[in-house]
Amino acid sequence: MAPETYGLISLFPAMLAIVLTLFTRQVLLSLFAGIWIGATVLVGWNPAAGAARSLQFVVDNVTEPFNVKLLLFTFLIGAMLGMIFLSGGMNALASQMVKRIRTRRQAALGTSLLGMTIFVDSYASTMITGSVMRPITDKFDISREKLAYILDSTTAPTASISVVSTWLGFEVGLIAEQLTTIGVDRSAFLLFLESIPYRFYSLLALAMVFIVVIADLDFGPMAEAERRAREEGKVLGDNADPLMETQEDDIVTPDHVEPRWWYFAAPIIALVGVTGFSLYYSGGGFAGRGLTDALSNAATADAIVWASFSACLVILTILVGHARIAVDEVSDAIFEGFKMVMFPVAVLSLAWSIGAVSQALGVGPYVIAISEGIITAGMLPAVIFVSAVIISFSIGTSWGTMGILFPVAIPLGHALGAPLAPAIAAILTGALFGDHCSPISDTTVMSSMFAASDHVDHVNTQIPYAVLAGIVATGLFLMAGYGVPAYIALPIGLAAVGSVTYLLSEQLSVEVPSSYGSKAD
Incomplete structure (x- = not known):
């Protein structure tokens, strides 16, 4: 084995993280x-020395200048969300x-839209949308499983494909880390943008x-849940044990x-x-560069820090100046x-670190060596x-998952000559x-919670939809791997x-004019 890799042992950090997370469900402890x-x-x-070295890996990665800015951006987004919650702006927008x-x-x-x-944060979207729309969907006999x-x-x-969200720093940070690892001088943010058309699963979902919703097409357990809600007026099944929403907002x-x-x-x-x-x-851009060239050379971390700080100043001014809220409450x-955002920050920090450990052990060269002649560049995205x-x-x-796969998949894709955008998109989606x-x-549990749905019922009714989108997405990634552009593959997938x-x-036996397309009784 080449001296730059520890061979099979180089896979241990990622494999241990997977196995421990599977059995303990403790992501942070498993990553560490x-x-x-x-x-x-x-x-x-x-x-003992390994523990000390572990902490040094975390410190080194957290204090890297680009990473510091991404962490600062995440904290500023958290501050902005906290102030928006205080203003009531999200609820006001939802009411409109x-x-x-x-x-x-x-x-x-309306629930879908x-x-x-609320694209800035998946947690915020689930909490606000579920809380606001549940009484309305109940009124129109939409099952809690559907909600x-x-x-x-x-x-x-x-949130994962939005250029302004709590996910942005995490995803761009992982991309930037691997671009440095493989020695590619490209903008992580621009590559993030290039990956969006290839996020086949996200877009199909x-x-x-x-x-x-629009065509009123349901299948599998969801069709039965919707039949029950329409014909019997039961938004919950007889044996359902719904996860209730939180009793008090923080x-x-x-x-x-x-x-x-407009507070939001x-x-x-x-x-x-x-x-x-x-x-x-x-x-x-103001020095004469074109838009694409400017984005390619942009200081991404600086830009999002400036933007998040500006947003915080705007909502702070609104709270103190217009809403007249006391500074201590703000x-x-x-x-x-x-x-x-503490959990995202912790996961991000450890994801960077486990990537650095895997790199030091030479997992990239090892996986590349054993994959030669087995995985082709065309097969890789799928x-x-x-x-x-x-x-x-x-x-x-x-x-x-992103933190585990990036240190392995991106160096392999680079070595095989596979396009980076589809490979990155395959991980992220x-x-x-x-x-x-x-x-x-956590988001599945939160969806059950804020829909006040039985958790098992939610999982069972959603899995067929996710599997269908996943199977089609796999085919699209095969097409993309063999050079089919996203603008051709995606319409095929949608069809x-x-x-x-x-x-x-x-097809339910309830007439649309008396149920789906008309006002509830």
Whole structure:
């Protein structure tokens, strides 16, 4: 074996993290255990010295300048969300959206659109959309299983491809880390953008929501749940044990404040606008470079930090100047916002570190060596996607899956000469599969909770939809691997999903004019 790799042992950190997460469901402890075993190998199998080396890996990765800025961005986004919650702006916007809902289809479509509108954070989208829309969907006899499915399928998929979300720093950070590892001088942010058309599973999952809602096509256990709700008026099954929403929000809007929809819109517009301006400015756009060239040379980390800070200033000014909220209440909301993002920050830090350990052990060269002649460049995106699907479903976390796969898959893809954008997209969207339907996924649990649905019923009714999107996405990744552009592959996938959904759907015997398209009794 070449001196730059430890051979089979180089796989131990990632494998240990997977196995421990599967059996303990503790992502952070499992990731750190993987770091520790890898560091122990590096120091000659001394566990005490391995612990010290593990901590050094974490410190080195957390204090790397680019990573520091990404962590700061994440904390600022948390502060912004905390202040928006305090303002009541999200609820005010949601109220504006639901005023004109008159039919069952409109209620389901409004839920879908609201879930996508709150794109800055998947947790926030689930909490707000579920809390606001549940009384409305109950009024129109939409099953709680259907509500939970819509919540689950319009939160993480939207946030993961949004250029302004709590996911951005995590995903761009992983991309940047591997670009450095393989020695490719490219913009991590631009590569993130290039991967979006190849996020086949995410895009198909979102499309399926609208196909199911607009065309009223359900199949599998969901069809029975919807039949029960329509014909019997039971939004929950007889034996359902719903997960209820939280009893009290940690951030409560003061009684004297009249929430306005623009309390939410103003900081988001500032965030988007300053991000675009900063990317263009830092990339030399005002010095004569074209848009693409400017984005390629932009200081991504600086841009998103400036933008998130600007958004915080905007909402802070609104809270103190217009809503007349006391500074101490604002400070408390900021602190609660920080708590919201502590888990993403911890996962991100350990994901960087386990990637560094895997790199030090030479996992890339080893996997490349054993894969030569087995995995071709054309097969790679589909293989990566299926691997991400299996891992994410098993461990229930998309972020943990991303952290495990990036250090292995991207060096392998680079060595095989595979295009980076489809390979990166395969990891990022494949990891969402488990986030969608694994019973141990936090977002799946939250979707059940804020839909007040039975958790097992939610998982059982959603899995057929996720599997259909996943199978079609696998085929699209095979096409992309062999050079088919995304703009050709994606329409084929959309047609396939729509056709199969229609063929599998069980047409309910309830007339549409008296139920789905009309006002509830």
